[in-house]
Amino acid sequence: MADTLRHYGPAAVAWVLLAYRVSKGRRGAPDPARDTVWLVLLGLSLSLTLLTPAVYAFTGRVSGVPNLARLLGHGSMLVVAWSARTFLWHLNHPITEVQPRTRLHLGFLAATFAAMSVLFVLADTPVDDARFAARYAGDPWVLEYWLVYIAYLTPAFASMAVLGWAYAHMSTAPLLRVGLRLVAIGAFLAIGYNLHKALVFASERFGFSYPPAGHLLIDGVLPMLAHLLVLIGATLPAWGRLVNAPESLAWLSRYRTYQALRPLWRALYAASPHIALTPASPALVELVTVRDLNLRLYRRVIEIRDGRLALMPYLDLDTATAARARAAQAGLSGQALDAAAEAAALHAALHAKALGATAVFGPASHTPGGGDLDSDTVFLRDVARAFHRLERQSHHG
Known part of the structure; x- marks a missing residue:
């Protein structure tokens, strides 16, 4: 039961929150900051769903490409990082200043995903296995794939953490202030998890001692907690009033x-x-x-x-x-x-x-x-x- 909740719970929460946002629709004048929240929710929903065991196996079976769900799930997470960063920029900068930044980082995103796709093809991972790290951690090109992946995510999540905390301090809206802090904490935890996995792959490749005792708890709890914090924080201003959050x-x-x-x-x-x-x-x-x-x-x-x-x-x-x-x-x-x-x-x-x-x-x-x-x-x-x-x-x- 615990494993089922860990694998499928965050994905279910993501789709519920996305459905709620869809049901509310767009109100008032166009708001670029608010619009990017949709991409954050959609990207997280897709990424979390693709990496659940059932959908992971289904994707590999239908496509005929083993572990394709991992590449697609990671690509969706790149979109999450880009969207969340764009959302924070929109909070405190005019749109004329934000647009050049977002286009530049969208180019970085495309280049990152292209490099990940090349490394994914080069890596010899013939068995479709949701427990990818346990099976392929020491294989050629897997570490390189992960390093390219976190080379985009780490600065993006670091920017989310720093900007989110700073903007929360400046915000006068209680729900937005708490939401930004939750997003910042979630981004910080995501950085820790991604660096941890990079060390896991590197230890298998180069033979040094890692991970530490208790790493299964890190693997099981840290990503789930990071995802939930970002999900809740990004949507708190929308649903918080329903539960008397103010x-x-x-x-x-x-x-x-x-x-x-x-x-x-x-x-x-x-x-x-x-x-x-x-x-x-x-x-x-x-x-x-x-x-x-x-x-x-x-x-x-x-x-x-x-x-x-x-x-x-x-x-x-x-x-x-x-x-x-x-x-x-x-x-x-x-x-x-x-x-x-x-x-x-x-x-x-x-x-x-x-x-x-x-x-x-x-x-x-x-x-x-x-x-x-x-x-x-x-x-x-x-x-x-x-x-x-x-x-x-x-x-x-």
Whole structure:
């Protein structure tokens, strides 16, 4: 049963997602970025289907060409890499800039597939076998075939991983942001799998020791996981609303923010316990408690602000100014710069109070933060992360 799911599950998911996109049709004005998603889904569906044992055997039997399904499946994967890369280019570049790039890489794709076809013919693989690597790993031209294949895929998938992660950071649409990150992770895993297989072929050819123990798990799980992540990520903006994904992502974001604020809140609470409406709970309890998250997040933000107010007599403007200068030299700017300076000021004030320093009411200073609750929560999350880094540095120092 597990082998059946591993062989046929990703292909079934790919066709379901492709059918869903087809059923939705095209809406609104033409969108080159959205249109390339169709090619990603179609290429993955064909590639995964051709490499299933039943279809693999059927293709060889009907065509009379042993292992033809492997060449066609790999050709479909080249289309996936080209399409996904084109999709990411369209997200952040004008079409006049993207078109020359896509034509150039389409030429590379054609040349790669032509070279793979020549090497496929040269390789002596007379037995049609879905377990191709186990049977032919050490045979002439098989390693060369795979090296040509990954010579196109690796830079394409690396570009997908880097651009996908970068564009996800810039995106303001939650579903697109998560989808791009899933595509990036899937592309990274695909690179690892392809390099692993290249080493398998090379070890058989040249007689060195590889693969490591547990390689069957890599062969079985890594490609399936990579395919599923790309499939889900590429289509998440289309079907995510059907399962209330935006609401789930918003809740997850609030939960992560609540947990990220804990180190700062806990330090302020230890210095001034009166700021909390209820006593602090153990970290594990907070980790698994998910009820009333909106109220608890609101209270945490208010209590952090109260804790800062209680620290005002210990806040040193010179410390904040020096921390700002160091952060600016490190390349920080904007809110990241404000957060680093605020974290340093709070860290120094807490340290001064803990050492029993005399409270000195200095001149009133501007309190950095957001203009409303939501923006202030985001700012304090950045402060809390910077504060946590300072805490770790002080403990290790």
